[in-house]
Amino acid sequence: MKFRKKHKNESEVFTDSLNDILFILLMFFLITTTMANPNVVKVNNPRGTKDTKAKQNIVVSIDKAQKVYMGQKLIDINNIDTLLHAELARIRKSPLDTPSVVVNADTIAYYGEVYRIMQAAKRAGAKVVAVVK
Secondary structure, X not given: OOOOOOOOOOOOOOOHHHHHHHHHHXXXXXXXXXXXXXXXXXXXXXXXXXXXXXXXXXXXXXXXXXXXXXXXXXXXXXXXXHHHHHHHHHHOXXXXXXXXXXXXXXXXXXXXXXXXXXXXXXXXXXXXXXXOO
């Protein structure tokens, strides 16, 4: 009776830690690629030349129908001062903190309304940023 001898030079790939590494990479890319803000009303932005990035604490949008949104909530333009003060007070963590208000206006939005929102945000003590393409 002849028994086979086991080869001692067989190579084996240990893949148990590969699943952990792939999971960590997946989580890393999911967390770091959250660049788009889902709380923004889609508008046609004007063109611009500067390229600066700002943290989007509060997003105020004006669409082509001249409707004003804070986040995705439709608001009355006459209450913009009160709403911005309340929202900035809620966001502000310390008295030295300067949150930003991002104005996202359509190209055919009235310039006076955009200016009114920017002035209200400045009066409330926030940094004002306008979104352009």
